[in-house]
Amino acid sequence: MRCPRDKMPMEETVCENKVLIDTCSYCDGIWLDNEELKSLTGIERDILEGEKIKDEIEWDEMIDCPVCNIKMEKRFFSKEKTVKIDRCPTCLGIWLDTGEMMPIIEIVHKIKEGRR
Secondary structure, three states: OEOOOOOOEOEEEEOHHHOEEEEOOOOOOEEEOOOHHHHHHOOOOOOEEOOEOOOOOOHHHOOEOOOOOOEOEEEEOEOOOOOEEEEOOOOOOEEEOOOOHHHHHHHHHHHHOOOO
16 A cells, blocks of 8 residues: 555554554554544544535645545544544545644543543
């Protein structure tokens, strides 16, 4: 599989709960197949009430899904609208750019503590 940002080969990495993710060593992006984010974080679904971003996205900012080779949707991860992610409308895979995983983990931690 190739990185949707820079087209470099991605490497498979085994994470917690034996989830196999794909990472780009060039840009530090992460590809998560459908429900892998759910498995990594222990949340009930991959995206927590995050809505699709429509108005502020230029066509050239959209990236192609590395699995389906179609344009991915820009979405917010949660209703707080603090983390933007790319999600394939077909295979439901998620692309996280550098720095997007930590804020997601923080949101999930707050939810689990009941502070949301």
